[in-house]
Amino acid sequence: MPSSPSQLSADHFVADLEETPIRAVDAVDESEKPRSSWTDAWESMRSRPLFWISGVLILLIIAVAIFPGVFNHVSATSANLNNSNGSPRAGHIMGFTYQGQDVYARLIVGARASLTVGILATLICTVIGIIIGALAGYYGGWLDAVVSRIGDIFFSIPTVLGAIVIMTTIPNRTPLTVAVILAIFAWPQVARQMRGAVISAAATDYVMASTALGVSRFRILIRHVVPNAINPVIVIATVSLGTFIVAESTLSFLGIGLPGTTISWGNDISSAQTYLRTAPLPLLWPAVALSITVLSFLMMGDVVRDALDPKARARR
């Protein structure tokens, strides 16, 4: 017991001042380095092995897509029917397709088509979704009503289903057309997310404070609202890159994705299916490549979500 004045009653306890030093009210802790929310996010990502695994894989896949020549020296198209469904051997580590083409070579070359579709579709649908969602959510009124109804219509057609219908009618298909058509049916998801995030960001006090400062409405949208609303869309974009690649391969599998002359994983899986019983390898390898690619983007999406959502970070 500390020295307490005699007039205090018996159960009046006062802690020893030395044991409970009081600090200045509300002093700024100047010992730590300043950290923005991006710094926080980066540090959270950096500390996770999953980030490095998926990051390295994604970089590798992108490198393969851009410089296939570095990874492969065998022709992907030259066919030798003597090698039809041939087993792996030196120089042809993954064996041959039914046409006698080198599976590994086609794997390397096919990366570009799959990745192009994935990246293009993600870019298009994210950009459209962000712009439309942000404008609708921010300006509201009739613009919002019209855009939301149009979004509902596109949303009511499942992406790949819509793509199937349109693809059957388009004769000359390129990675760009496939990407555009996938994006046409996929943008409402991004737009909805963006719209919701923009609405809640626009209702904050800092937006009101900026309005009271005289900052113009559009400038507030660009400088305050969008930067604060973009996080969930970044997560969606990362994940949907993977799902677009799956969608492209599904279309190719059905025979209405990229034309048969284009080397892509989806096409190779599709053409190998006939001989699945006797020669599963030509189907397995592109399937593995495809899955690893998609997996990398999904894992990256997980890491990014955890990093951008402080709540999720705390929960982990």
Added chain:
Amino acid sequence: MTTTTETSTTTNFEAQKGKPLLEIKGLNIGFKTQNGYVEAVRGVDLSLGQGETLAIVGESGSGKSTTATSIIDLLPGTGKVTSGEIWFDGKNLVTLPKAELSDIRGREIGYVPQDPMSNLDPVLSIGWQVEETIRANRVATGRKEVRAHAIQVLKDAGLSDADKRLKQYPHQFSGGMRQRVLIGIGLSSRPKLLIADEPTSALDVTVQRRILDHLETLTRDYGTSVLFITHDLGLAAERAEKLVVMYKGRVVESGPSQEILANPQHPYTQRLVAAAPSLASRRIQSQISPSVTHGVTVSDVGSDDALRIEQAHEREAAASKAKDFIKVENLTKVYNIRQGGFKSLELKAVDDVSFEIPRGTTMALVGESGSGKSTVAKLVLQLESITSGTVAVDGQSIGALKGRELFDFRRRVQPVFQDPYGSLDPMYSVGNTIAEPLTTHNIGDRASRQARVRELLEQVSLPVSTINRYPNELSGGQRQRIAVARALALKPDVIVLDEAVSALDVLVQGQILNLLTDLQSELGLTYLFITHDLAVVRLVADNVCVMQKGKVVERATTDEVFSNPEQAYTRDLLEAIPGANFQFGA
């Protein structure tokens, strides 16, 4: 096993009358975080007797809620009791098997949580939630009995039409009614101990008062001991016989409430008592008769308060020159609320409001939620359009301002909002936030703006190094300082403070109020101070408008309102200030 415990419990109960019901000894609680292990509660001792009421008082982060939730093993996340004992009714709850503890929860220890909005399951009906409690604690069995009991519980808690409301869902209840339901649930099995964790801090003062009165009656009737957790010293003093003051995880002072408040020993308690606005305002009132205001001496009141009163008189003298710097006349704002389909409802948020604010003075707009006070703030700031009536600042009517004129007007009137966590853009550094008004209005070049930001930081007593930090690194009070700095950047004449200190801990609140008062006398600012807290008004305002349901019900100088309130509603508000009735011993 169970039978032996049961019998020993009953004998203990008889033997322990007058003895402590709850006794916490040397309690340590730690949390695992990303940055390692953090001790949230260190060596806490407290004891609560049968039928007693004890309040744990402290600011956010003091460990008061952690201590309370550890009693019923409901620590959030990674929290763990690392050492110490919690004796309840002869059992050490720390070492008790989980099943037995679950049996004590609800049945012997009731719990009333803080936020009525988030503590009822949104997808289940009120009746269901009360009934499952009754069933789980075996208070009644059989469908009809349980139902009848549930209705009784809710009626006791003050929901007179309980039988009709059983089928309704939480979202159909107001905050006050939800809290009544939660109190009903907490007391449904007549527990020996009730833990009430800030049970009314989310409610309006008059609602708070009614609910606390009711809670007091019930617990007295049931002979329930109450453990109150609160940040409000006034409330604690008014409602509890014993007080435990916590600071940074430790108990710094404990004992009889009256004695602690009258004669605080620990420096922290002393600070807390000095800063509690409700208590201070009561002191000023009790010793000043309205006619002899000037006779106040420094020893009668805290030196801060005396200084403020003096400053107020100086301001009043200066103000008489510009009586109507801000003139609000017949201000009305009507919202059309869409009701689905083509129906719409007209809501008169502000109804024929008139007042003037002399230059360099503070006008407080007081009212409870829904009174329209914040809407008035937005109208004065021209963030919402005026339906009818006028607002004039320095002779210029602002309702019709557009484009360039509106842009120029914005330099003169600036806001500081309530929520320190929402009023700063988390993506902007402090420097950019404070510089935004300067860049927007194209004032100076980069270097001179940077210099002005530093100057402003100094003005609000923040270190210059804060410039590169982000809001998420700062405390609520620090953020509010930055909001003030941003508002000051354009050298405005008027600052509209919309509940600017309401979300802050009392000591921080006092600091910000001091800062605002200093800035006012330094820069000759005119304040429109929106608040629900009359106690704060006493410390800062020269004039007061009391608002209720969109209308101004009373308008007078601060002294008049406090010493001689004319309207019953104002009196209700004054009465409801926690601690307003508390009489100091010495």
Added chain:
Amino acid sequence: MVWYASRRLLQLIPVFFGATLLIYFMVFALPGDPVAALYGDKQPSPEVIAQVRAQFNLDKPFIVQYLIWIGHLFQGNLGTTFSGIPVIDQLKQAFPITFRLSMLALLFEAVAGILVGLVSGLRRGKIFDNSALVVSLLLISVPTFVIGFLLQYFFGVKWGLFSTTVSAAAPWHELVLPAIVLATVSFAYIVRLTRSSVAETMNADFVRTATAKGLPRRRVIYVHILRNSLVPVVTYLGVDIGSLMVGAIVTEGIFNIQGVGGTVYKAIQLGQGPTVVAFVAIMVIIFMLANLLVDLLYALLDPRIRYAK
């Protein structure tokens, strides 16, 4: 509730017309000869072309074409397939098979997905949770048709546990393997969604209060945590029906099931555009109706929706 249901139904009407118009527009009003495009490499005889032109009224203005088509749709006249059978007859045959298949898949993914997700969410960071996360990520990243081939290869070809194809009648037991294939990806999504939803609900204030009320842990989990966690999961089920349909095309194609999906698959392979368009249009309509059901289920779960005006 009635108000909510009728409002949702009313909202469906413009979406229905919008979506059918969109599909119709993209197929028939884009530049180029739609009939030629619809049949791809295998151009039919001039008589068939003439018949298709007449069927779709391609000589009339676009909007008239659409109105006639939608009018036919309401009368149950969906045109004829390449081999001259009315689409509606083929649909009557194929639909029950696909319905059985998707119900099995839905049952599997919902029950297993919610169960695994719940356990995972309650034991965050434990072995079960981590393995469930890894497995679900793997399942999502492997396309349905690859899973189909793999299961077909191992269960059908290598181990001979199931037949690799499904007979024309498609009884329930033959549909088990295809249903599992169809459900895998959605199962993985539901696991992940339930897991994060449970994790979030567990931290909700009302869950703590429920424990403080003295409820046993099981009751807190099943009544309060699970019920609230299901709200977003049910919303996802609506979207998921769309991916089930695409999955049905792939799965029924692989297992040679003669359902709606299998018919579309074959029509695509054979380049029979009009059949594809007709069937997919019907799938979109079913998707909308299914979503309406999901919305009602959603309202049943969440009173805030039910009472919203």
